[in-house]
Structure formats: structure tokens, C-alpha cells
Amino acid sequence: MQVEVSRRRFLQGSVAMSVVGGASVGVTNLLAGHGEEKGELSVTTKTGTSKATEVATLCEMCVNKCAALARVEDGIVTKLNPNPLFPKSKNMLCPRGNAGIQALYDPDRLKSPMIRVGEKGEGKFKKVSWAEAYDAILNGTDKFPGMGKILEEEQDNRSSFLFCAGEGMAEHTFKTFYSAFGSSNWLNHASLCLQTVVSGYGVTLGGYPESDLENAEYIIMAGANRAEAIVTPDTMDIFKRTKGRGAKLICIDPRFTNTAAKADKWLAINPGTDLAFVLALTFVVIKEELYNKEYVAKHVNGFDKYKINILDNNYTPEWAEKITGIQAKDIYQIARDFMAHAPKAIYYPGRRSTFSNNDFQLRRAMAIFQGLSGGIDTKGGLVFGSKLKLDPHEGLEPIYERAKARAVNKVERTKGQVGYSDCAVVSGGGSWVGWRNRYLENKMPYKVRGMFIYKHNPMMNMPNSAKTAQMFKRMDLVVAIDTMPSDSVMYADVVLPECHYLERTDPVKTFGGIEPSIAQRNKVLEPMFDTKPVIEIMGGLTQKISKPLFDISKKYDADIRDELANLNGKTAKEREAEVYEEFNLHKPFEHSQEYINQQMVQGTYGKDAVKSLRDNGVFYPDMDKYFKKLSGNEHQYYPEKHKSYTVNGGRAKTNTNKVECYLPNLTKKGVDSMPMWHEQYLFTVPEGKFRLLTGRHAQFTQSGTANNIMLRDLMHENYIWINRRVAKKRNIEFGDMIEVSSKVGKTTLRAYPTEKIGPNTVFFVHGFGEESEALTWAYKNGGNDNAVIEDIIEPVYGASSMHETNVEIRKV
Amino acid sequence: MARYGMALDYKNCINCKACEVACKEENGVLLGADKHRIWVGANDVDGEWPLLDIVSATFMPSQCQHCDDAPCQSVCPTNATYYDENSVVRVDPDKCILCSYCMNACPYDARYVDDRTMTVDKCNFCSDTRVARGETTTACQNTCPTKVRTFGDLDDPESEISELLRTREHFSLKAHLGTKPKLYYLT
Structure with missing residues (x-):
């Protein structure tokens, strides 16, 4: 060739x-x-x-x-x-x-603490010392009120502060601060990310499984793009084995992605219709009795009901062809091939944002389909793996009498059943867009006036950026901890610069899987500039605010007052010191990260483990015996017999140890008890419009890397994919500027006419088009998808449905 | 003394470009999309959506082929391009006069101008960085998520690359030109 x-x-x-x-x-x-x-x-x-x-x-x-x-x-x-x-x-x-x-070495890094001197969002700051920054947070300036004033006015309702964080190793440290502070308003990236997939698999299989792509023989990868959205070890494991080399890969995606290029078969599917595809696969294996009967009899709950649901609703491949655009004959073949290879066959769970409103049911249907094959907790199938435990370290979770419960609204969802106004279930990470919109619509049960953001960029990361900007502007006090002057940092009142990940030791972390291990990020260099790790930032801040905030609690918190009144034979001063210890926010931050990591490891694994983590970054029991270099490219981590393929006897990890097809409790919350199709899930695009798809890219991680000059070398900006024939008709050529608009906003970026996308969809990579002028290379570079994506909320967990927006395009 | 070559399990390549970045960081290659020693070739896929030809979208990781009969070396008027003791095609920046004959002569488009050293530069198998330190892999091999590359001594029958070339079918790019590349694509 x-x-x-x-x-x-x-x-x-x-x-x-x-x-x-x-x-x-x-x-x-x-x-x-x-x-x-x-x-x-x-x-x-x-x-x-x-x-x-x-x-x-x-x-x-x-x-x-x-x-x-x-x-x-x-x-x-x-x-x-x-x-x-x-x-x-x-x-x-x-x-x-x-x-x-x-x-x-990015010259745009945040280099010192700053406080706002201009209008909110204008991006005018002055450089201050850490002490001045902490003081501004507690006492405010002439531009914004401090925490003290807000908590005083809200009578010690700690929940008047929102805490939100992006994913990262120091998120744990930031969350420790949130717990000690006593708010109940916590939002993280989950509802903008993998909430529905984790929960869908969680309720069906009892956990979000890993995929044994090193041993699977047949893999359906639908709506997941492991060649570009790299997940380790999945990406490394699968692509060495496709193309007739041991694993057959079926890629289902509306776009011809790099994963499609590496697949044995790619089938274009209408966006948001994967559920119909899975239901039809399920129909074939039930109708033709291809499923693992012994496994289903022993380890699957509610199969009879599910079978009736599938057969009575006539979810045939012919039915699905009209909805998905995938030919019936392909669906028959995939269903048969999958079961022929089972249990070494995987319907890949994926790890991505919620694309459509039916995403939770889609994940349930995928998990059940896997269950019917028996490919669970077994080599070559979906596995739970094992995890090495870490010892806990000291935290602080005081209870404040005046702290209100999480700011959600309850409504009657079905007769007699109380649920939430914008989604059926409120998860740990919350519904970000639901929360923001309630806040803007003045539907909060109490006033939330301040927020702390850690390594999180709400301006870029959630649909309808215009609303996020409004939310920021309305907040009395915004404190941002970050390494870069992102769009969200521009809305901060106080900016606390975190050092770069190579400049800090972070909390030690355990990584579960077939080959579990513990790993640690060790400090490579001392922080450049006036920046600090989160643990030191929190240490300094809590030292400043803890006592003054306790003094406010003393005024309003009846429990604290009772405790103080009960002297127990001590002087008032001694008693206060004693009670204060339970509310001393600084307590969790008294020790260094290195010391805490040692506490978490040494008890169980000994001193050598601590040393290995420091010197080698990695530890697992018997590593010195098991780890072997096999060649320039290959290593052995565990001998085959010590790998954690099967940890639960081949069963699901639900309470019943069975795959759950039928969950009647969901009905009470107004959610289907079994995956089924509804007319409103149909993919339709009005004439002249396009469905907007977004996604990941191997060279960028959302907005976090948009200013990286080396990565810009590889892809200068994001391009909008438009079907080549459609582009020709509209006189659009490669590189033309295109304005993309929806009901909520618009953005502009360059055109990439291609046959890799269908005629009624357009696509561009997420994370570009930042508005922060402090980002030299990311500023107004490319288009921002979230300026255009509508804030449509998935009904079960309140996740953001990223692929439900139709847009217009115009050459400008 | 060795005769270095590279085998590429190109079907593993996902076009992530980790190799391109690793190469730039290791070898101090200048920024800029036109300055690179190593690249992944990707053609636009043939066909019309949704009937596309997957094979036409094959990714081809590539770099200097370190030809045994290198056209760039034979046209160089100043002998700036030379074979080092390990049969690696190298460039001596002190001798290069930027005449760019080599750029035109190379059938693989492997050369570019380094504006800093004013040299027509290219891949040197990390000879003056990793290999000089005694490492046994190049930066591109070491970092690759799907382990496309195997670098090694073709003259050593025990080397991994020799073993691969003995046991796997392979081809060279533009073999008909007779340049005798030392990059081998495994099928």
C-alpha cells in the first residue's frame, strides 16, 4: 500500500x-x-x-x-x-x-492576588498582597461587601455562599473548606459532564464500570470518541487491536470522528436517537433468543417485564431504521455479532456530557443490553475492578443551626410524590444550569449572595453564557481560585492565584481498575510568582476569617449559644475556646499536604509506600515483584492471575447483586421505570437550520488549554464542520467566517466544509472563543459553543443537554 | 556503531499528535505549524456522507526516512548533510548555507527551515538529545499512547526492530525511488 x-x-x-x-x-x-x-x-x-x-x-x-x-x-x-x-x-x-x-511557562498566568477595582466583569484589578486579598474577602472594599457583612445580614445562613469546583486533584482540598464552612450549596462539573452516564449505570449495574478493552473481541462505541477524547487506559488498549487485530470496533456517531477512522465499521446515526438503536438491538436478542439465558435467569431482575416492554412496543430494527437512520440489516448483524462474541463483547459506556434529554434512559438501556450478554464483572466485558484503600485524614464538618438546606424547590411531580421543580433527582454535584436559572429567576428559597469558584470556568463550561454573566454580576462577592485569567475570573471580586500543577504536591489518590494503584503528584518546582497551592490558600484564608465568622455565629446560632452557656465548670473564655475548636475552619489546613499524604498511606502500606509515592509517583502492593519491562513499548503491571477482572462473582453490584431492568421507584418521580421510546425524542431540524453538535479533541481540554501556545501550534482555532455539499450550495469555502446563532446567542468561527458530517448537523470543538482579554492567544480565538447552546435541562438529574439546540449559520 | 531505523505500527495511530509535541519539546524545535520534524499525514475521507471509505482516512505518521541512499545528502553542496556513525542522516548547522537543494530533493518533504540556527533541519532520531544520553527510545516512540513506533539497531539481530521486521510484513514509502528508507511501515 x-x-x-x-x-x-x-x-x-x-x-x-x-x-x-x-x-x-x-x-x-x-x-x-x-x-x-x-x-x-x-x-x-x-x-x-x-x-x-x-x-x-x-x-x-x-x-x-x-x-x-x-x-x-x-x-x-x-x-x-x-x-x-x-x-x-x-x-x-x-x-x-x-x-x-x-x-x-504561560506568560498570562495569574501571578499575584488581585482585587477588583473596575466594574464587575470589566476585568480591572489591582495587584495586592495575600493579606490584603484575605482582608477584602472578609471585610469587602468600597466596590463589594465582604463575607462578614453578608453573613451578618443573612444571620449566619452559611448557605448564602455557593461553592463550585471543576475537576482536579486539589478539588478535594477546596471541598474540605466547603464542608467546614457549612454551606449546603455545592455545584461541580457533574451535571455538565458525566452525571447521567454514571447514574444510569449506577442504578442499573450498581456502579459505573470500566471496560476491559484489552480483552474484548467486539466493541460498540456509540457517542464516544476515544481517539480524540482520550481516556486512559481505554485509548491505549483499544486502538492497538482494531482493524482485524483481535477486536472488532463498531463506531456509531453522527460524525466521522478519528475513532470512526480507526473503526472496522462506522454508522452515522441521527443525533439523540441512540436509545432507539439500543432498544432495537435488545429486540433482536430477545426475539431471536440470543441472550445469555442462564445469566439472565440468575443475575438479571425484572427481565420478564422488560421483555414485554421491548416486544409489545415492537422496537424492531425496521422501526429503529426510520428513527436512527441506521439500516435495519446493520442492526440485526450487530446484535447477532455482539451476542456471538459475548461475554467478550462491550457496549462501551462512554464518559461524556449529556447530549440529549433521554440520556439517562439510554445509559440504562445500554447497561441492560450488556447484562443480557452476561458480559459483566468478567474478562473482556464490563468490569468493576478493585481499588486500594486510603486512610482518611482529619476534616471538619460542623453543623450550623442557621445554615439552610440546599437551594432547591420542591414540587408535586406525580400525585402525592414530592420532587424537585427542575429535575427528578438532586445529586451530589447538583444541577448547575438548574441552579443558575433558579437564581436568576428569583426562585431561591433564600438569598445566595456570594460564591467561591475553584478551577472552574462557568462562563465557558455551561450553556447560555449570557445568563452565566448575569449570575456573576448579581453576586455580591465572587472569589476565584485559578491559575489562569479565564472568562470567569474576569467576574471575580477577589482573585487568589493557584500555582501550576508542577509547582505543588496534591492529595494522594487511589485509582481503581483491573490493575489498581495509588499515585501522587509531587512538587517539581517551587511556585513561580506570588502563587500558592490550594491547601496554603485555604490555610491563609481560614486563619483570617475563622474567628470573625464564629463571632457572627455566636450571635445567631442558638446551638452555639447553648453550648457556650453550659460552662461545665470552666470559665467563659475556656469554654468558648473549647466550642470554637469545633468551628475552627483553619483546623483541616494546619498540616502540609506531604504530611497528610503520609497519614493516608503509611498506616496501611507502610513507610516504603510513602517513599515510593514520593520517589516514583506510584505505589501498589508487590509492585517491585510484579512490574516488569517487557519491551521498549510494553510493561507488565500485574501478572494475569492477579488482575481484578472478576470481583463480584460475575454479578452486578446493585443491592440485589442483579442487573436492574425495572425500577418502579422511578415512576414515583415521574421517570420511566424501564427504558422506552417517546415521540418527543425524534430527531427533527426545521428547514434551513442545523442541529449543533459539540465535542472533544485530542489536542485541547475544554477551555482549560485554550491559551496553550504549543497546542495552538497543532490546531490554531476551532472550525465549524459543515457538510461539503451544503456548504457549496451556500457558497461557503474553507476558512470563511461563519456566524452561528440560536435563540440564546451567537458566535463566529471559520468554516470547514467536509463530508464527515451530515447535511442537517454542524459541529465544532468546545472550549474556544474566550472573551478574557488577559488570555493572549485564547482571546476571541474561534467560537464558543456555550454562547449558542440553549439551557435545556435533562429531566432526571438536571444535567445540561448539549445536543438539543438548532442553529442558523450565515457567512459573514 | 549502529544502524538505526524505525518500525511503525501505523494502524495504531490515532492522529493525536503527542509525537509532534514530544519532538518539539525534546529537541527544542521552533513553534509554528510549518516547523516540525515529525507529523501525522491525514487525507480527507473519500465518499459522501454517510457512505465514507474508512480506509481512505488512514493516518500516516511520518518523519525523515533516514534513507540509506538519501537524495538530500547527495545534492548538498557543502556536505552539511551527512551520515553519522549510526547511519543517521544528520545536518551540520555550521556548514548549511540554506540553499534548500535538500528540501527540493527530499521525496518525503521531511525538511524545514529553522529560523534560529538558519539551518534546513529535520528529524535526527533524537541523536543529540535522548540517544546521546543513552536512552533507547526516541521522544516520539516513548510518548505515543498507542505505541506506533519501535526504534532500534537494524544491524543487531537481537533488537526489537530486527525481530519485528523478521516477523511482520512491512513496506516503505515511495520504495520505487530507490532511496532505501530506514522507516518501515508494518502491515
Whole structure:
């Protein structure tokens, strides 16, 4: 075979290499600090041949936490290499992991604490000391009130503060602060991310499973894109085995993704209709009795009811063909092939945002289909794996009498059954968009006036950015902890700069799976600039605010007053000191991260484990015996007989240890007890409009990496995919500027006409088009999907449905 | 003394470009989409949606082929391009006069101009970085998520690459030109 590939063809992908020059407003000069010129390119450094130190750390360019070895020469990180010892990342670093150096040396990094001096959202700050920043949080300035005033006015209702965090290793530390502070308003990325898939599998199989892609022979990957949305070890395991090399991969996606390019078969599906596809697969295996009868009899609950549901509703492949656009004959074949390969067959669960309103039921249907094959908790199927335990460390969870319960509204959902106004179930991570919209519509049961954001960018990460901006503007006090001046940081009143992940040791973490291990991020360098790890930020802040806030509680909290009145033979002062200890917010932050990590590991695994985590970044029992280098590319982590393929006797992990087809309790909340199809799930797009799809990319992680100059080298900006024939009709050529608009907003980006997408859908990568002028390279670069995506809430968990928005496009 | 070559299990490639970044960071290659020693070639997929030809979308990771009979070396008027002791095609920046004959002569489009050293540069199998430090893999091999590459000594019958080439079918790019590449694509 000969394939012509030229450098020139490669270059087509990088049109418009004009450098977005230094937009210089007051704020950017301030943020640049240290006299650097804006627009100056950070550069690569050739690694040397002389002595260098290597520090074992963990990557934080995305959620995977791959193990890396940082090469340090003369105090500079010159290279990040994969750490072969970690079974989860198996000796690899993706492009983002390699580009972590450019994030470390990004000239736009937040370099010192700042407080707002301009209007909210204007991005005008002044540089202050940490002490001044903490003081501004407690006491406010002439521009904004402090925590003290707010809590005083809200009579110690700790829930008048919202805490929200993105995913990251120090999220744990931030959450420790939230727990001690005593608010009940916590929001994280879950409802913008994997809430419905985790919950759908959770209630059906009793846990969100891993996929044994190293041993599966047949894999359906629908709506998941492991070649571009890299998940370790899945991405490494699967693509070495497709294309006639042991695993057949069926890719189901409206777009021809890089995963489709690596698949044995790709079938285009109408967006949001995967549920009909799975129901039809289920119909075939029930009708033709291809399912694992013994497994179903023993380990599946409610099968008879589900069978009636599938057969009586006549979910035939012919029925599904009209809905999904996938031919009936393909559905028959896939159902038969899947069961022929079972239990070494996987309907890949995926790990992504909620795309459509039926996502929870889709995940239930996928989990049940897997259950019918018997491919659960077994080699080559879906597995639960095992996890190495870590010892707890000291936290603080005081109860404040005046702290109100979570700000949700209850309504009667079905007769006599109380539910929530915007979704059936309120999960730990909450419904972000539901919460924001209730706040804007003045439907909160009490006033929420302040918020803390950690490593989270609500301006970019959730649908309808215009509403998020309104929410920020209405908040009396916004405190942001971040490494970069993101769009959300621009709305902060006080900015607390976190150091980069290579500049800190983070909480030790256990990684479950077939080959479980514990890993630790170790500090590679001292923090540059006036930045700190979250644990030190929280330490300093709590030292400042703890006592003054306790004094407010003393006034309003009847329980505290009772406790203080009960002297127990002590002086009032002694008693107060005693009671205060239960409310001392600083207590969880008294020790260093290194000390806490040691506490979490040493008791169970001994001193050698602590040392291994520090020196090698990784530990698991018998690692010294089990770990072997097999070749330049392959390593053994566990011998085959010690891998955790089966941990629950091949059964689900639900309370009944059975796969749950039928969940009557859901009906009480107004949710179908079994997956079924409804007319409103049909995919329709009005004439002249397009369904907007969004997604991930191997070279970028949402908005978090948008300013990374090395990654921009690989893809300068995001492009909107438009079907080539449609583009031709509309006179749209590659690189033309296109305005994309919906009911809620618009954004502009360049066109990429291609046959990789159908005529009534358009797609662009999430995370581009930031509005923060302090981001030299990300500022107004490409289009922001969330400026356009409507805030449509999935009805079960209140997750954001990302693929339910129709848009218009116009050449500008 | 070795004769270095590389085998590419190209069907593993997912076009993530980890190799491109690792190469730039390891070797201090300049930023810019036109400055790279290594790349993944991708053609636009053939066909009309939804009937697309998957095979036409094959990813081809590539770099300097380190030809045994390298056209870039024979046209170089100053001998800036030379074979080092490990049969790696190298460029001496002190001798390069930027005449760009080599860029035109290379059938694989493997060369680019480094504006800093004013050299027509290209992949050197990490000879002056990793290999000089005694490492046994190149940056691109080491970082690859799906382990496309195997670097090694073709003259050593015990090496992994020799074993691969003995046991797996393989082809070279533009073999008809007679350049005798030392990059081998495994089928």
C-alpha cells in the first residue's frame, strides 16, 4: 500500500496563522507583570545531555491524571516524559500532557492576588498582597461587601455562599473548606459532564464500570470518541487491536470522528436517537433468543417485564431504521455479532456530557443490553475492578443551626410524590444550569449572595453564557481560585492565584481498575510568582476569617449559644475556646499536604509506600515483584492471575447483586421505570437550520488549554464542520467566517466544509472563543459553543443537554 | 556503531499528535505549524456522507526516512548533510548555507527551515538529545499512547526492530525511488 502524505497537505489544517497580537488594556499589562511583553512567544527548550533531575508527578492537563516524569535542568522543566510505572497511563503522555510545560511557562498566568477595582466583569484589578486579598474577602472594599457583612445580614445562613469546583486533584482540598464552612450549596462539573452516564449505570449495574478493552473481541462505541477524547487506559488498549487485530470496533456517531477512522465499521446515526438503536438491538436478542439465558435467569431482575416492554412496543430494527437512520440489516448483524462474541463483547459506556434529554434512559438501556450478554464483572466485558484503600485524614464538618438546606424547590411531580421543580433527582454535584436559572429567576428559597469558584470556568463550561454573566454580576462577592485569567475570573471580586500543577504536591489518590494503584503528584518546582497551592490558600484564608465568622455565629446560632452557656465548670473564655475548636475552619489546613499524604498511606502500606509515592509517583502492593519491562513499548503491571477482572462473582453490584431492568421507584418521580421510546425524542431540524453538535479533541481540554501556545501550534482555532455539499450550495469555502446563532446567542468561527458530517448537523470543538482579554492567544480565538447552546435541562438529574439546540449559520 | 531505523505500527495511530509535541519539546524545535520534524499525514475521507471509505482516512505518521541512499545528502553542496556513525542522516548547522537543494530533493518533504540556527533541519532520531544520553527510545516512540513506533539497531539481530521486521510484513514509502528508507511501515 502506498499513501501519499505531504507536509503541504498537513499545512492545510493551519490556515490563518496570524498571531493574535497583544490586545493591551490596563488589565493585561497588570496581569503580565514582571515587565514581559504581551504576545511574546514562549519557546521550547532542547533537552541537554548533562545532569538533570527527574521528579515523578501527575499530569493535570485533563482529567486522566497520567503519570509523568518532569526533567529539570538548571531549575527549568525542559521535558515531561511518561512515567512507565503507572498502570492507568501505561507509559504515555498525550499532546496535552507534553504541552504542560507551556502551561507552566504561560506568560498570562495569574501571578499575584488581585482585587477588583473596575466594574464587575470589566476585568480591572489591582495587584495586592495575600493579606490584603484575605482582608477584602472578609471585610469587602468600597466596590463589594465582604463575607462578614453578608453573613451578618443573612444571620449566619452559611448557605448564602455557593461553592463550585471543576475537576482536579486539589478539588478535594477546596471541598474540605466547603464542608467546614457549612454551606449546603455545592455545584461541580457533574451535571455538565458525566452525571447521567454514571447514574444510569449506577442504578442499573450498581456502579459505573470500566471496560476491559484489552480483552474484548467486539466493541460498540456509540457517542464516544476515544481517539480524540482520550481516556486512559481505554485509548491505549483499544486502538492497538482494531482493524482485524483481535477486536472488532463498531463506531456509531453522527460524525466521522478519528475513532470512526480507526473503526472496522462506522454508522452515522441521527443525533439523540441512540436509545432507539439500543432498544432495537435488545429486540433482536430477545426475539431471536440470543441472550445469555442462564445469566439472565440468575443475575438479571425484572427481565420478564422488560421483555414485554421491548416486544409489545415492537422496537424492531425496521422501526429503529426510520428513527436512527441506521439500516435495519446493520442492526440485526450487530446484535447477532455482539451476542456471538459475548461475554467478550462491550457496549462501551462512554464518559461524556449529556447530549440529549433521554440520556439517562439510554445509559440504562445500554447497561441492560450488556447484562443480557452476561458480559459483566468478567474478562473482556464490563468490569468493576478493585481499588486500594486510603486512610482518611482529619476534616471538619460542623453543623450550623442557621445554615439552610440546599437551594432547591420542591414540587408535586406525580400525585402525592414530592420532587424537585427542575429535575427528578438532586445529586451530589447538583444541577448547575438548574441552579443558575433558579437564581436568576428569583426562585431561591433564600438569598445566595456570594460564591467561591475553584478551577472552574462557568462562563465557558455551561450553556447560555449570557445568563452565566448575569449570575456573576448579581453576586455580591465572587472569589476565584485559578491559575489562569479565564472568562470567569474576569467576574471575580477577589482573585487568589493557584500555582501550576508542577509547582505543588496534591492529595494522594487511589485509582481503581483491573490493575489498581495509588499515585501522587509531587512538587517539581517551587511556585513561580506570588502563587500558592490550594491547601496554603485555604490555610491563609481560614486563619483570617475563622474567628470573625464564629463571632457572627455566636450571635445567631442558638446551638452555639447553648453550648457556650453550659460552662461545665470552666470559665467563659475556656469554654468558648473549647466550642470554637469545633468551628475552627483553619483546623483541616494546619498540616502540609506531604504530611497528610503520609497519614493516608503509611498506616496501611507502610513507610516504603510513602517513599515510593514520593520517589516514583506510584505505589501498589508487590509492585517491585510484579512490574516488569517487557519491551521498549510494553510493561507488565500485574501478572494475569492477579488482575481484578472478576470481583463480584460475575454479578452486578446493585443491592440485589442483579442487573436492574425495572425500577418502579422511578415512576414515583415521574421517570420511566424501564427504558422506552417517546415521540418527543425524534430527531427533527426545521428547514434551513442545523442541529449543533459539540465535542472533544485530542489536542485541547475544554477551555482549560485554550491559551496553550504549543497546542495552538497543532490546531490554531476551532472550525465549524459543515457538510461539503451544503456548504457549496451556500457558497461557503474553507476558512470563511461563519456566524452561528440560536435563540440564546451567537458566535463566529471559520468554516470547514467536509463530508464527515451530515447535511442537517454542524459541529465544532468546545472550549474556544474566550472573551478574557488577559488570555493572549485564547482571546476571541474561534467560537464558543456555550454562547449558542440553549439551557435545556435533562429531566432526571438536571444535567445540561448539549445536543438539543438548532442553529442558523450565515457567512459573514 | 549502529544502524538505526524505525518500525511503525501505523494502524495504531490515532492522529493525536503527542509525537509532534514530544519532538518539539525534546529537541527544542521552533513553534509554528510549518516547523516540525515529525507529523501525522491525514487525507480527507473519500465518499459522501454517510457512505465514507474508512480506509481512505488512514493516518500516516511520518518523519525523515533516514534513507540509506538519501537524495538530500547527495545534492548538498557543502556536505552539511551527512551520515553519522549510526547511519543517521544528520545536518551540520555550521556548514548549511540554506540553499534548500535538500528540501527540493527530499521525496518525503521531511525538511524545514529553522529560523534560529538558519539551518534546513529535520528529524535526527533524537541523536543529540535522548540517544546521546543513552536512552533507547526516541521522544516520539516513548510518548505515543498507542505505541506506533519501535526504534532500534537494524544491524543487531537481537533488537526489537530486527525481530519485528523478521516477523511482520512491512513496506516503505515511495520504495520505487530507490532511496532505501530506514522507516518501515508494518502491515
